[in-house]
Amino acid sequence: MEFTNKVSINTERLLNRIKELGGIGMKGTRLAASDADKEGRDKLVNWMREAGLDVEIDRIGNVFGIWYGTKNKNEAPILLGSHIDTVINAGRYDGCYGVLSGLEVINTLQETSFVPNRPIAVVAFTNEEGVRYQPDMMGSLVYVGGLSVDDALKTVGTDNTILGQELERIGYAGTKEPGFLKPHAYIELHIEQGPILDKMGIPIGAVENLQGISWQRITIEGSANHAGTTPTHMRRDAGLAAARVITKLRERANASCERTVATVGTIEFKPNAVNVIPSNATFTVDLRNPNEQELQEEEQELANYLKELSASEEVYIKSEQLVRFSPVTFDKTIVKLVEQVASGRGLPSIRMTSGAGHDAEMMTSICPAAMIFVPSIDGISHNPKECTKDTDLVSGAHVLLDVVMNLAGK
């Protein structure tokens, strides 16, 4: 294998395309299957056709551009990609960077004398963000068989539209069955959407796994009483109990050596009056850990603590699971390859965990998959201020290029 590569991508072409695609849609907003999404898809398909790729659309609207060589048609392809739909008021890098870099890698390889021993394809999955239609990562979920395409097409959006009808309307209800291409490997290049690489000044993240996610809604019921006339020892304060859970979760996260993250993002007290002890506190817990067993331990620890608290604070506690995804481990060989080619380019890298969900998570169920991260300045994402330095964007694309040349070389 060759980890030192002198081939360069066309920096200007990549950066211009990111800018051009990011300019589509009001404030960069391209919700899945909207008019703006159609405009973005049309632009992408146009670039694919200019590169002579075979463009295929599957029934859930995933867009593929496949570069077949003369002698590799029967081989499983290397698939590169991500998504080009966005959240509301999005940045221009989330998703688009991975798709356009995949395309750029193909353009670059076409312009060199490289002869890949298997097809190289780029994909833009439908509705990764899940803003207009639930669930998120829908295109890749359907593609790997985790949700039936017929059920997915019936999804009713937040604007009461039906996804299948909207895909028809914008001309992206394809005919290929999801799963029609069985990749040899799937590699997704993405901005980190977190602060780690930026804070450490490291340009490349070799993403080795993706956190499992457990969301719970916890409701605590105590007793509303007068804030002045109720002695402390007679209180059944639901708000205090909630505060104890929040601090306990931080204690667990601290003890986990950065394995577990725990967030209480929402809270409500009732009756919510200055001089009344809260009778009710409702809040959510977002627990994440890259290891299934550890995540289960955290869930169990929380359950145990709630039981203790119920006794010590004399409150009733109910918890409901809202979301549960198991952690995903990426392909060790590809992760190692990412590190090796980064090193070959003189780019420092670290192994890391993805804290957010990505299409690559779904793809692990049908092929070896991995992700490459580049820094997000201040960790900002899902925001027009989302930014990655041009040099980092180029470094990431080079690492992707080198991984592909290694996987598709002799």
Add this chain to the structure above:
Amino acid sequence: MEFTNKVSINTERLLNRIKELGGIGMKGTRLAASDADKEGRDKLVNWMREAGLDVEIDRIGNVFGIWYGTKNKNEAPILLGSHIDTVINAGRYDGCYGVLSGLEVINTLQETSFVPNRPIAVVAFTNEEGVRYQPDMMGSLVYVGGLSVDDALKTVGTDNTILGQELERIGYAGTKEPGFLKPHAYIELHIEQGPILDKMGIPIGAVENLQGISWQRITIEGSANHAGTTPTHMRRDAGLAAARVITKLRERANASCERTVATVGTIEFKPNAVNVIPSNATFTVDLRNPNEQELQEEEQELANYLKELSASEEVYIKSEQLVRFSPVTFDKTIVKLVEQVASGRGLPSIRMTSGAGHDAEMMTSICPAAMIFVPSIDGISHNPKECTKDTDLVSGAHVLLDVVMNLAGK
């Protein structure tokens, strides 16, 4: 002095009047200067006139019924009372019990051969609850000179009415200047509105002081970030900081041996999303302690803790004072007398602190004052379920009677 008394009040008359007054107003609601309040006042004045009392109304609408003896006109009166306005969906005891017991004491003394050496009067102060017009305890506040009567009469209510006009309309804009009677002592009999006497099974509380109250609104600003991609050590979690304040306040309350009570009754997170670390947490703190120095210490401890927290959690913290009342100490001689006469009746009593505000708090600035509490079942008040057992209502009235006979006897 004589602490053993055989004179009995007319139990049936007292209980019937409580029931009758409590039945006025939709769901027992008699907001200050409303039609229902007029109906309640008319009934009270009627009972006062039946007892031959001199009825006087002052400019803020406080209603006095004064029993002058033939030889005591020049003496300062013993004033008994409370208020008959209510919160919305009120119970029937809060306030009314003190006024009607005061009247009952006068009725009883008239029916015995008791000759008081000073006038005995009963008062119903205007707008103690402060629901329709702010501030609360307005009638007694104006009476002692804490707020000018002219300013008070201009108060605009939550329904955009003006208090002065409403008092005119219901016929209770009197002509006496507030403060026209300078009492020898003021004694207020009241339900506890808290659980202590009920839980302990003690019928009489000799209220020796009234908690100081400090309300603050605290705003914590951290940084909103992704719940999955932001490592624990890089978080600036405003919600966690708020939770730490709540648990710290409980720690202080526990360490105070039931001197301090602390309540966080309201809270709000922003942006309040499951998977976003809160950038902002706003909550209120209700701190109470019966000693001014101790209350100041609690405020200072909280300020110190917020400073520490600001550094340790890397958050900005702002606190605003919303309400501040100093603690009040009642007259030691009268408090002791309450204990003595209770004992004379074979009624167990304890010294206690009032956690809620009362008109007696205002009266301490112009005369010796004290309060007598009777149990509230389960501590419930400001609620139609508010309840005190008939035997406890009678016991409280007997203690009030005996205190008056001691203060107005030879």
